[in-house]
Amino acid sequence: MNYPAPPNASRRAERRAVTRDANRRRARTAFGYPLAAGALHLLTIPITLVALKGATEVLLGYPITWDRLWAMLAETGGMSSLVAGILTQVALAGIALVVAVAFRHGIARAAVPLIAAGIAGVVVSEFVLGGIAGLIAGLLSIAGGLKARPRRPPPEFAYTRSGYGLPPSPPTPPPSEP
Numbered sequence: 001m002n003y004p005a006p007p008n009a010s011r012r013a014e015r016r017a018v019t020r021d022a023n024r025r026r027a028r029t030a031f032g033y034p035l036a037a038g039a040l041h042l043l044t045i046p047i048t049l050v051a052l053k054g055a056t057e058v059l060l061g062y063p064i065t066w067d068r069l070w071a072m073l074a075e076t077g078g079m080s081s082l083v084a085g086i087l088t089q090v091a092l093a094g095i096a097l098v099v100a101v102a103f104r105h106g107i108a109r110a111a112v113p114l115i116a117a118g119i120a121g122v123v124v125s126e127f128v129l130g131g132i133a134g135l136i137a138g139l140l141s142i143a144g145g146l147k148a149r150p151r152r153p154p155p156e157f158a159y160t161r162s163g164y165g166l167p168p169s170p171p172t173p174p175p176s177e178p
Contacts, residue, residue, distance in 0.1 A: 023150040024106030031103040033144025034114055038096035040137035041089050041121065044130045048085075051131065085129025092121045096141055108150040115145035 056072070057063050064072075073079040095117040102110035118141030125134025 019151065023108040026150075027103045027106050027108035027111070027148040030111075030144045030148035031100055033140050033147065034096040034100040034103060037118070037121075037137045037140035037144065038093040038100060040133055040140065041093035041096060041130075044089050044125070044134040044137060045086055047133050048129050048131055052082075081128060085124065088120075088124050088128065089130060089134065092117055092124070092137070092141075096137075099144075103144070103148055108148050111145040111147075111149040113145075114141050115149075118142035118145060 053064070053066070053069050056069060070079070073082060095113065099110045099114040099117075118138045121130070121138030121141055122135055123138075124130060125132075125138055130137075
């Protein structure tokens with residue numbers, strides 16, 4: 001019985017090139033997601049600070065200055081968590097913007113760090129600093145990473161004893177006459 005010849009090297013190289021080009025196109029189309037996520041991570045900082053000042057004024061019942069807010073945060077020990085949250089949002093924005101540049105150049109491998117940064121952004125925004133804006137930025141990062149992640153080429157074909165694909169079905173018996 002003759003078995004099919006394995007695919008030659010030129011055909012494999014052609015399939016790899018087609019897959020590489022598809023991954024580059026996928027990365028380029030996902031360029032806007034990390035760009036928007038990075039901008040939103042940076043916008044999260046002033047939004048959160050204004051919301052913090054507003055919430056403090058509501059709790060106190062009278063308006064306060066920014067200097068008084070900083071002094072109150074320093075007295076209560078909240079300044080360290082605020083600074084850590086701000087630095088984390090800046091780092092997440094930096095990661096998202098670097099990945100956006102990589103996507104623009106067609107580097108789809110940058111999707112994995114973007115997904116990890118998106119997950120970290122969701123967690124940080126929920127528990128430290130960021131709120132809804134940071135949550136949306138993290139989700140944008142995750143969506144951009146999932147859209148741009150590289151894919152492998154599909155398998156060539158399955159080898160079986162009878163050649164390509166599944167074995168043939170057995171013949172059906174002829175219908176019997178009544």
